[in-house]
Amino acid sequence: MEKQQILDMVTQYCKERHTSREWKPGDRINYAGRVYDEEELCNLVDASLDFWLTAGKYTEEFESGLGKYLDIPYCSVVNSGSSANLLAIASLTSPLLKEKRILPGDEVITVAAAFPTTVAPIVQCGAVPVFVDIDIPYYNIDISLLEGALSPRTKAVFLAHSLGNVFDLKTVKEFCVQHGLFLVEDNCDALGAEYEVNGVYQKAGTIGDIGTSSFYPAHHMTMGEGGAVYTRNPLLHRIIRSLRDWGRDCVCSGGQDNRCGHRFDGQYGTLPQGYDHKYVYSHLGYNLKATDLQAAIGAAQLKKLPGFVERRRENWCYLREQLRDLEEYFILPEITSHSVPSWFGFMLMVREGTGISRDEIIAYLEKHEIQTRALFAGNIIRHPCFETMEEGKDYRICSSLEKTDKVMNRGFWVGVYPGMTKEMLDEMILRIHESISGSHTSR
Ligand SMILES: Cc1ncc(COP(=O)(O)O)c(C=O)c1O
Structure with missing residues (x-):
């Protein structure tokens, strides 16, 4: 049987069963919902038939596609927006960042009018959230309060673009640069928003050091569950990938071996000379990867x-x-x-x-x-x-x-x-x- 036969049937099925019924007065009007067609279903079935399951061709397609959309070089898919936020903050604790890294007891400025998993990773990583008020009717940080929140222990500012409205990125970024702080943009609710810096519009999420996205169904596009972390900084990217993938030092993707040609000739820590680099850990990491099935849906959504x-x-x-x-x-x-x-x-x-x-x-x-x-x-x-x-x-x-x-x-x-x-x-x-x-x- 040809795969295309199955995909043709899936297309037919989707048109018959999934094409949304017209709304009529009295029907529920949800605040959000998935918008999709046969392309998402075909991609999902295609990924299932390949049965690769973990990160594969669709993950690569999605990571590079999202990077192009955002105009940012490094993009990593994860299994939720909350994981993206955890990874973003955890990456700032990496010893590779030397004195800039967040240590236990260091402070991160944020707001209390927040989604819980914007604040939770700060605490989970041993740091202290410092809360300031927001501005009405923007629902973002009141930037006049930034200076007052600063202390010798401040290491980062972590804020969401509330309900898709971009916070005053110019002022917040300048504050971070002036005080040597990291800026993390929780972009989970604002994918596609833009902000003008010196006459040039850039996508929100790409102006700070790290940006994060959620692909939960309520969001601008969906994978069911899913998220992404993006950065322009190659060192942060390396740390993000390492922490996402069990803390590994090696940059080979799952199933790939010896991309650099030095798998068995390195010296790491006090390990024996030539210890298999695939099993060398530069961080105490997580596994926050998404599956290729999620990325397959995302690849179709990205076009829309x-x-x-x-x-x-x-x-x-x-x-x-x-x-x-x-x-x-x-x-x-x-x-x-x-x-x-x-x-x-x-x-x-x-x-x-x-x-x-x-x-x-x-x-x-x-x-x-x-x-x-x-x-x-x-x-x-x-x-x-x-x-x-x-x-x-x-x-x-x-x-x-x-x-x-x-x-x-x-x-x-x-x-x-x-x-x-x-x-x-x-x-x-x-x-x-x-x-x-x-x-x-x-x-
Ligand atoms: C601002 C913000 N950050 C983070 C998240 C968490 O994303 P997820 O539900 O994919 O974990 C959400 C979820 O709605 C959110 O609105």
């Missing part, structure tokens, strides 16, 4: 990514325009200057003094099948996972977190994913308007 990003921007702009008349009730989101966001969601903050309840609005929208989301952890410090953490020792708070708490108490967001049609957006707009008039009449 520019279109996805455009649709997200269009949907966000449409919501922004159509909700403009509610500005008296909601703080509407704004774009950071010098940036072209790649929106993950549309954030709404109920204004104080309007007598309107955020919780009632959410309840109304959810009752009408419109899915809403909180800005991730709201304030991560308020979660049970921080109960055993000691302020001043395990973490530091460097400013009032008043705006973080405001967003936690008064904010929510709705989706802009590319699967949303104009009818779905119009339904959301209608229900958001109704939720406001409902809140009024009930008072």
